[in-house]
Structure formats: structure tokens, C-alpha cells
Amino acid sequence: MNSEKPSSKPDLYVIARIIKVLKDKRKLNRTALATSTGLAYDKLVNYLGWMSERKFVEIDDNGDVKLTKAGNEAYNELVQWIMKYVGQLRFPRLRPRT
């Protein structure tokens, strides 16, 4: 695995994409995961390293990647966190008149 890690503040969107795919497909090898998430392989490996350190994913001896309960919870927390802010927004009905 490439030792280079994503910057200290990783892209939440990329992490969400990886977790979303793993939630849907349960288990995938890195190449298939890179294809499913639309990420470059190297970038995916960096992110997997970062996520693996935080026990969000597990990589077995065959190179298959699996989402852990912690990863699933992190994703749900992220959804709840976004909902906390977005859920409070009230949008008016706007129809510009000419």
C-alpha cells in the first residue's frame, strides 16, 4: 500500500463515496472499488490507508475491502451531522414574475 496519506483534512465526499459503495456491495477488491467510486487507484489506496487507521474499513489478505461497524457508524454520523444543519432550512416558494 502506498504510504502517502490524504491530507490531515480528507475530502468528506470521497470518504462518503467509498463507504456508500461498501455499504451497498459489502465487500470489494481495491480495483473494483476504485472503479465503483470513480477514484484513481492511487488516491483510493491513500484514502483506504487513512480509513483503515481509523478502523472504518478492513482489508483482508486477498486485498478485499470490507466496511466495519465503526465505518458504518461514522457514515451515519456524517449523515446526521449534515441533516442537523440542512434539516433546519426552510425554503420559500419563489416564482419570478415578468
Place this chain on the structure above:
Amino acid sequence: MRERDNPPNGATDMTDMITEEHVVSKVQELMETLDSIKRYNAFATSLKKFTIIIVGFMTIFSIIVGLIDFYNLSNTLERPIFFSISSLALLIPISGIIAGILFVRRNVNAVKTEEWKEELSQGFPSALKMLIELDWNETFNEISMGKISYVLYGLMKTVAYWIVTFFALRLIGTAFSIYFFQRVESVSWFVLGVLALLIVLFTLGNDLLKRYKEILSLDMLLMELRWFSFEFRKAEF
């Protein structure tokens, strides 16, 4: 964050999916509102040409009315000819208003909307990406500019209606005095102006009220989005 190695439990998946759908649905509402803002902003880009069209047609009309008054055509021309010329002249500002409104309408309808729809159909990660990548400052500028332009457009349209009504009343007044008194009696411009204003306000009252409510809604939206962007940007996940 707790470290657990068990696989995700399917029992809570349904609830999680509902929350995800809520987020996506809220972001969709946000994007639809921002599409509406783009439409308001189209007033800003159209306002200059709209002004040129209205002022241009009004200037031509004013020159014709000035010439009619200068040469005293209401007394020198045959009455049917005078009324035909005056009525036709009145068509000039009316055409200007119609052309101006159609121009603005075309620009507003040409605004591309729902470009985000395909991306958002990919679910929560895409909704998250949209929120992260939104240029809030540009959005706030667009709302402010759109609001000001919308107000100016409404005012300009009302003034144009008022001018047309004023001259239509003047023409009707002249016809009335010729018919009943067999001569041209000039009605006070002030009276005509006030009467025209009352007619325009009565006719456009509902439209103006709706515009006013829309402006208030835009103000509220601006406050909501300012709060949201502030909270969203300062929050740490």
C-alpha cells in the same frame, strides 16, 4: 468514535436510508431554490437592455406627442385623422412595454435549471459534495443583485404603464371635450397623472403585492442561507 469490527447491521439500514433520503431531498429543495435565484438574477442581466427598450420607445413617443402639441394638430387636423395619429402613436410605448417584457421573459426562461439533478440522483455523497462545493458568497451576491433588479424592473414596468395610461387618458379627455363641448379643453396634467396612477395601482395592485411578498421571501432566504453557510463552514465533523 468506537471501534467495532462487526459488519454493519441491516436492522438500522432502513432508518439510515430514510435520513439519507431526507438529506438528499433537502439538498434538492436547496438546489431548486438556487435555480429560482438564477432566474431572479436574469433580471439583473436583462435590466440594462430592458431600460434601453422602454426609454427608447418612450422617447420616440414623447417626440411624436411633442410634435403634435407643438404644431397644435388637435385643432388643425381633421378630427378622425388626429385621433388616428394619436391612437397609433400610443401603440409605440405599448409595443415598447410588450417588447421589453418579452425580452426579459425570454432571458428568464433561458436560464438553465436542474443541471444538478443527474448528479444528485447518485444519493447522499453527491448531496454532500454539492453542499461543500457551493460558492456561498456568489450565491449571496446573486440573491442581492436579483432582488434589487427585480424591484427596479417592477418599478420601471409600473412607470411605463403609468405613462401609457396617462397619455391614453389625455386622448380620451380630448375626445370627450370635443364630443361634448365641440372644442379642445385641456385637463390638468396633475389630475390626469393622479388618475392614471390610481388606475395603474388598481390594475397592478395584486401583482405589486406579490412582488413585495417575493422580496420579503428573498430577504428571509438570504438570512437562512447566511446562517446555514456560517454554521456549516465552522462545524467540524
